[in-house]
Amino acid sequence: MSENTNNLVTIHSFPHPILHVDCDAFFASVEQALKPELRGKPVVTGKERGIVACASYEAKALGVRRPMRLWDARKRVPGLICLPSDYETYSLYSKRMFAIMRRFTPAVEEYSIDEGFAELEGLRRIYRTGYPEIAWKIKDAIQRELGITVSVGLSASKTLAKLASKEQKPDGFTVVRGREIHLFLRKMPLDRVCGFGPNLTALLQKNGIRTVLDYILKPEAWARKLLGKIGVELWHELRGEAVYPVTAEEKHDYLSVSKSKTFTPPSEDKNFVRAQLVRNLESVFIKLRRHRLRAQRIAVYLRTQDYRSYGLEAELDRGTSSALEAVPVADQLFEKIFRAGTLYRLTGVVLSKIEGEDRALQYSLFDDTAKIRSLRAIDRVIDDLSDLFGKHTLHLGTTLWLGRYRQHLSERGDLPARKAQLLRGETFRQRVHIPMWQIRV
């Protein structure tokens, strides 16, 4: 038997065709698409955080890596272009990418901001062509309409499709048919597989497994014994038998909701640091209410200038969706953590024990239900005003200590172009939801 037919795992081409689309250097590519003068140049985003959040391929070629400190990256690449992150525009692009994928099939899973899965089964009939051609059409539509490149992988399971899209980057197009799986995995290192972390990889190597092909050629029972349920699932996935479904529905169940923000320069001003914390608290509850949730547990943490974190958490008698109810609790926690004379650089809030707002609420004997009702009315006003005039229009007095300060006083406080040049009628908090192409015509 020849090498090519030895170890064959399946003879089907696509028992269950799944596409993985992965944007190439997403944030930097979006910047380059909207500002054509940046094309072909080393660009990084993350200026407001002082680290490289995303590096363009030109910057990567010069040795810039994530999450390098900007200062180091600049030293390495003198002409490096550093941009503040424009998450609003990145999110618009992300939504557009998924919308384009959904034009082809409704079964699209938004895996993260810049990657997604699509199930193509059955589409051959509509497009009268093979799965690889359909995959190419999707890639082409995204690239043509968004002006960024994506790498796609087409194979028989999510795990294989993801491996395939990573195979050739950027602008990659990799198809792994069922009968080619064993060839594709022959030299594939274990740690490339999504699900094989450093520990599992080390364990497998200890057992003489070097490549992914070695792994899938072991019997199923062996995988189960060594790695348990995950091991068996991945064993099937890697053999082209899809175990993980493409879940098209939006995420609704949250385990926790959090919000944290860094500020520069670091501060030891108690009022200021508390104001930062309360602002995060307000933001996290706005987010909570948008998803129609309540939270019962609240954690507060502060990070000092030397990157040490201190946190405490407390549980409320019942779930709440009101920042006003949480402030006294957060304040108590803050008093316990805050040390005078220490410089802080970040505050954060994590809400957990989350439940839906429509669940019946168990009041305790001492709850003032009239007050709770009026708090809820205030929240509605806060949210209505946010819709009309932007977030934090109506806010707690404590946050006045923030002053006119916007997170960063140094050049890290530079605004993304979209926020710096507002159109007539736009405000700092609300802009037209269409990306602005920054060209002079």
Add this chain to the structure above:
Amino acid sequence: MKRIDFSSVLQKLRNFYSGRKRVPSFSEMQQLFGYRSKGGVSCLVGHLLERGILERDRSGRLLPTFHLESRLKLLGNIQAGFPSPAEEELADTLSLDEFLIRKPQSSYLVKVTGDSMIEAGIMPGDLVIVERGRDPRPGDIVIAEVDGAWTMKYFGKRGNRIFLQAANKKYAPFFPSEKLTIGGVVVANVRKYK
């Protein structure tokens, strides 16, 4: 436990029903609502029966009810009666967004700075909506890249030759000799005064 979002369930059921004039089967519902097993579907169907959204006939087959008819408007699970004529009429109107933008996924804003289209009524400071990745036809206004600079011009063809024409007497028609990149086609122009 997973909470059931009845409004979205109902929406999906209605879409299915309006398309195929029947209630989806259990396996179709499994797909439709993203359940891992039919057990989950059966639980959901239980709720739907309880709320009177679906009914069973004597043989146990699922039957649609008036809730699945899309002409009736439903608020929660309370039937709100026939929609007012005004609402009915407004169902087929366009928002200004939809009116100006044909393909939302590939439309971008460009702020005009130059005067090359001034005689076509596009002034500096205007905001044009540009569709990316669309093939231009003669007479379209396009955004094009010529020698590294971007410009907005009429797109034209003379025989097989492509040319760009400004709507401004100051500029002569331009016949690109080498590479010409068409960035997109202008589909609308917005000017906001207040």
